[in-house]
Amino acid sequence: MNDTTTHSAATASRFIDAGRWAISTIFLLNGVGIGLWAAHVPTVQARMGINTGMLSMVLLTIAAGALLAMPLMGGLTGRWGTRRMVLVSGFAFALMLGVIMMVPNLQLLFGAAFLFGVSNGALDVAMNANASEVETARGLPTMSSFHGFFSLGGLFGAAIGGVLIGQGWGHGQGALGMALACAVILALVTPRVMGFAPHADGASHFALPRGAAVGLGLLALLCFAVEGALVDWSALLMRERTGASEASAALGFSAFSIAMAACRFAGDRLIVRFGAVRVMVLGGLAMFAGLALATTSTHFALSACGFALIGLGAANVVPLLIGAGGRIPGMSPGAGVAAVATLGYGGLLLAPPVLGWVAMHSSVTMALGMLSLSGLVIALNARILKHK
Template sequence: MTTPSLSQARWAISTIFLLNGAGIGLWAAHVPVVQARLGIDTATLSMVLLTIAAGALLAMPLMGGFTARWGTRRMTLVSGVLFTTMLGILMGLNDLALLFVAAFLFGVGNGALDVAMNANASEVETARGIPTMSSFHGFFSLGGLLGAALGGFVIGQGWGDGQGALAAAIATAIALAFAAPRVMYFAPTHGAASHFALPRGAALGLGLLALLCFAVEGALVDWSALLMRERTGAEPASAALAYSAFSIAMAACRFAGDRLILRFGPMRVMVLGGLAMFVGLATAVLSTHFLLSACGFALIGIGAANVVPLLFGAASRIPGMGAGAGVAAVATLGYGGLLMAPPVLGYIAAHSSVMVALGMLSLSGLVIAMSAGIIKRQA
């Protein structure tokens, strides 16, 4: 592999991370539009979102075997095509039954792409010999922000009836087609353990840490604005800035993450990341001042930014496991945390308060910091 080909491979897989994030952002912006178009209530919408999650959770553990058999490049492109195709269909449907089918397939495409592109990215990182995974995840975060902004623009122009969705999906597909020839091929890992199995050993440890980190992210999506309103008395529009502060800080710190890891080492970055998550969430929970709480949420984003990239990178290097199998195990457990955290915290909050629920979750940062040695063992 020559340096130019590795450079092209890096930017190609970065483009796919960007497109994946943009697709998620576009869908998030269209959720209320789709709900209104089909005239469905909140309970039905929740079932649609759960169907997406079910498709992702089904696909993730299976991708370990698929990437080992057919390679990370092929599975990245196949799942990318499925993801972009279902994105346009999902946002433009007018039939409820078809919406559930599209939601499931969209989830399958997203879950499969998540594993395959991370596995390919870890192979590119290994081939380059320098930390790169954080920047890949930075492009995903950037894509989410751009996708949400584009979705808002499309809807604001009156194209929420499906025209904008189709145009956005076509643009995404064109970008995927442009990146596809430059996604690097790596020989499939037939000899490594690649079939689906319950995570254990290093995979289980890494997966549980991913679960905790994703749990924090999932909780902030649903509960950050409510916490800001309860603790600081902020208006709804201002309270929503809490999650924006988290997202922007995370995206920015991910682009700086590779240099930080190269300079300070992965273990130190993970220790400081966990501590920042703990201090940030504790600050957001305890403070009654708007700016201080917003700074707390930004600190959570700074801390969490490089934890998942480090965990995924370590998962791809577990001895005896293929890159795809390791990433699949960790991603499945992590995604489970993303799904379970909001309702579990909601149950706790219903019997106490949002402050207590998120205060308990802040301990996740301490657990991550104290468990950082697992990264060093997989380096």
């Protein structure tokens, strides 16, 4: 009897570990796709002959598609299960990754951008919901490492995109090849993605933020706002404060990205050792201190260290909030994740234009300096995790 129990436990453990690495691979592939697209944005702009304003509308269309898909996917994961939705949205994302960089005219680019956003938003919710279920099955913090694979994939995707463009394959040929490779890898890991019983509560509604998800989502919004602001404004801040060249100024965001990826892989161990609340408090304080350093220093190295400190602080905040969203009582993991992610993603949309308005009337330094208060708000409200 004991031998049978031990054998069953070992089999279950191997099954869960296989599911963990399968969904980790999908996080990696999603990151690769986003990094690949980011590297191709200037190439797509040049090929279409559009100005910065029109490009901004294309990027906004992607974000709009994602925002529309997230609450819908929250309901679908509850009805059909996270495994099925991960696979459907994963293959759709791989398809649109190839299409968006090969369309021949502006009208089709807007259509492809919307569908690319829809597939990415849907995959974001589905894979995070499945990851939350895997984390629960393991009984150990795991979400940070999943997001670490996404960050690592983003770095890989951007690097691969740069190589493809450098080889003259930047007009869609290389992206199509990468999309096919992602689809093949997705098919190979499909049998290992864990399937969980659907949750009836997600069967008939959009997973709009409600109840406990609102507080979690608002904190996620603040963290995403910092990330979105750094994408658009970090290089300008470096040039304004330190006088760095265009090439050197880009290193600020690189320091942020590398620090974030590294800390996410260490995040699960940190949470086990220090607890989720303490990790989130320290994360918020690090975000505040990093932004303060980056916006006040006139020395290149200190400013870069500030961006790295922001990455270290922000690394585990969103994984903790997303994981908590997947454990809200009375909501399916997909519905909870979708609700938190929908609000959080709004930060990526709102922060750049709002900060741009502030910068226009003052300076980039002032705009990002005001945003540093987000870290304090996150730290002061970290105890919200104790109730999830």
